[in-house]
Amino acid sequence: ADKDGRTPLSWAAANDHKAVARLLLENGVDLNTADKDSRTPLSWAAANSHEAVVRLLLENGADLNTADKDGWTPLLWAAANNHEAVARVLIDNGADLNTADKDGWTPLSWAAANDHEVVARLLVENSADLNTADKDG
DSSP states (O other): OOOTOOOOOHOOOOTOOHHHHHHHHHTOOOOOOOOOTOOOOOHHHHHTTTTHHHHHHHHTTTTTTTOOSSSSHHHHHHHHHTTHHHHHHHHHHOOOTTTOOSSSSOOHHHHHHTTTHHHHHHHTTTOOOOTTTTTTO
């Protein structure tokens, strides 16, 4: 790991290097190792809209609901960044739709605040809680 706790798998996931990620996984790397900000390789792949790497990590047992130090899960990263395909993969694999970050914002809160209509619709259609309030009410 580097000075920030980022592992080679974390870097491969963040940069959409599926072949390298697969090589690391085939050689026994821990796919849930988090960096100093508690971000996992899956979190990095989801935040950067790398659907193929997200699928690879999930197929190998990545924890899809691990939150970072700010409470951001892979689904929250995907929703906030309008990554519909990644959000769909995470939801289809059982991601918690209502996990809130440290400020009480859920994936639906972020999608709505950023006018990400397609991702918001996806969350609503999959029964995200429509009435959650952030820490300010």
